[in-house]
Amino acid sequence: MTDHQVASREEWQAAREELLKREKEHTRTADVLARQRRELPWVAIDKEYRFDADDGTRTLAELFDGRSQLMVYHFMYGPSYQAADPVNSSIADGLDGLLPHLHARDVTLLLVSQAPLVKLQAYKQRMGWSIPWVSAANTDFNVDFGASAAQEPLRPPGPDEDGLPPVVAQNAAAAGTDIPGYLSESPAVTVFTLTSGAVYQTYATTWRGVEFLMNYYPILDRVPKGRDEGGAWQTWLRRHDEYDRQ
Numbered sequence: 279m280t281d282h283q284v285a286s287r288e289e290w291q292a293a294r295e296e297l298l299k300r301e302k303e304h305t306r307t308a309d310v311l312a313r314q315r316r317e318l319p320w321v322a323i324d325k326e327y328r329f330d331a332d333d334g335t336r337t338l339a340e341l342f343d344g345r346s347q348l349m350v351y352h353f354m355y356g357p358s359y360q361a362a363d364p365v366n367s368s369i370a371d372g373l374d375g376l377l378p379h380l381h382a383r384d385v386t387l388l389l390v391s392q393a394p395l396v397k398l399q400a401y402k403q404r405m406g407w408s409i410p411w412v413s414a415a416n417t418d419f420n421v422d423f424g425a426s427a428a429q430e431p432l433r434p435p436g437p438d439e440d441g442l443p444p445v446v447a448q449n450a451a452a453a454g455t456d457i458p459g460y461l462s463e464s465p466a467v468t469v470f471t472l473t474s475g476a477v478y479q480t481y482a483t484t485w486r487g488v489e490f491l492m493n494y495y496p497i498l499d500r501v502p503k504g505r506d507e508g509g510a511w512q513t514w515l516r517r518h519d520e521y522d523r524q
Contacts, residue, residue, distance in 0.1 A: 282502075315481055316480075318480060318481060320471065320478035320479065320480050321478060321479040322476060322477075322478055323338065323470070323476075323477040323478060323479060325418070325422070327414075327417045327418070327419045328416065328417055329341065329390065329412040329413060329414055329417060329419070330394070330395040330412060330413040330415065330416060331395070331410070331412045331413075332395075332399070332410075336412065338419070338470070338477055339472055339475070339477050341386065341388060341410075341412065342386050342470075342472045343386045343410075345381070345384045345385060345386045345472075346384050346471055346472050346473065347384055347385045347386065347469070347470075347471055347472075348385075348386045348387075348388075348469065348470045348471070348472070349380075349385060349386070349387045349388075349467065349468075349469050350388060350389075350390050350467065350468045350469070350470070351369065351370075351373075351387070351388075351389050351390070351465075351466075351467055351488070351491060352390055352391070352420060352423065352425030352426075352463075352464070352465065352466040352467070352468065353366050353369075353370065353389040353390065353391045353411070353465075354366045354391070354453075354460075354463040354464065354465055355391035355392065355393045355397070355398060355401070355453075355463065356391075356392050356393060356426065356455065356459060356460070356462045356463045357392055357393055357394070357415065357462075358455040358456075358459035358462070359393055359397070359453045359454060359455050359459070359460075359463075360397075360453065360454025360455065361401060361452065361453055361454055362401055362453065363449035363450075363452050363453045363460070364449065364452055364515040364516050364517050364520070365445070365449060365465075365512050365515050366465065367405060367517045367518070368492065368494070368515050368517075368518070369465075369488070369491045369492055370389060370405065370407055370409060371405070371407075371518050372491065372492070372493045372494070373387060373409050373491065374407055374408050374409050377408070377409060386410075387409065388409060388410040388411065388412060389409060389410070389411040389412070390411070390412050390413070390414050390419065390420065390425075391411065391412075391413060391414065391420075391463075392413070392414055392415055392420050392425075392426045392462075392463060393413060393415065394413055394415050395412070395413040395415070398411045398412075398413055399411075404519075405517070405518070405519075414426070420463075423466065423468050423482065424464065424466060424482075424484065425463065425464050425465075425466040425468075425484075426462060426463055426464070427461075427462045427463075427464075442457070443509075443511055443512075444509075444510065444511075444513055445510075445511055445512045445513050446460065446461070448513055452517075464484060464485070465484060465485060465488050466482065466483070466484040466488065467481075467482065467483050467484070467487070467488050467491070468481070468482045469481040469482065
């Protein structure tokens with residue numbers, strides 16, 4: 279037996295059609311927001327940034343890899359980290375297979391982190407990822423775009439100012455660092471375009487704004503238990519090679 283409402287097929291269909299109206303409204307609103315993102319003014323990037331990449335040092339313009347659009351995920355992997363946390367790792371898991379499709383639409387997608395390149399390369403090999411991953415250890419890029427703290431640790435926004443969600447301590451331990459070291463990094467997305475040799479920032483988002491990269495959440499939102507997280511927000515996430523150890 280279940281304590282969830284049970285209905286006839288006809289009653290279910292009527293409820294489903296009512297929900298469908300709201301889903302369509304949501305889709306139309308999302309279409310408007312997508313257009314408004316594209317209509318944001320651009321900011322010219324005049325500062326010279328140089329990243330450590332697998333094939334040597336690259337400028338921001340060179341990260342476009344011959345395309346005109348670049349999306350950067352500021353992957354949380356700070357200098358004190360010994361590994362990436364499970365949440366950021368779960369994001370990268372879902373991006374590898376998207377690369378050919380994004381390249382076909384003139385978009386380069388890559389990860390950038392504050393840790394030295396050698397740490398990123400070792401972790402990338404462990405995870406089996408092919409997505410490009412560069413280090414901003416020798417540049418101000420992550421600090422300038424709000425993804426790494428220059429001095430004080432970054433705190434996630436929220437109504438609870440007296441404490442941090444349990445996932446912070448859990449992720450700090452998984453990353454092999456302490457909480458201040460862990461919070462020196464912030465999840466963020468920055469988007470750029472390259473036109474006539476000049477680079478412009480076109481969009482940015484952070485914290486829950488990066489959920490569009492977490493493609494398991496839209497799936498969970500459509501099954502009976504939903505995200506099923508409650509106060510244990512994201513603490514269920516593991517690296518993909520660790521689930522069988524539970």
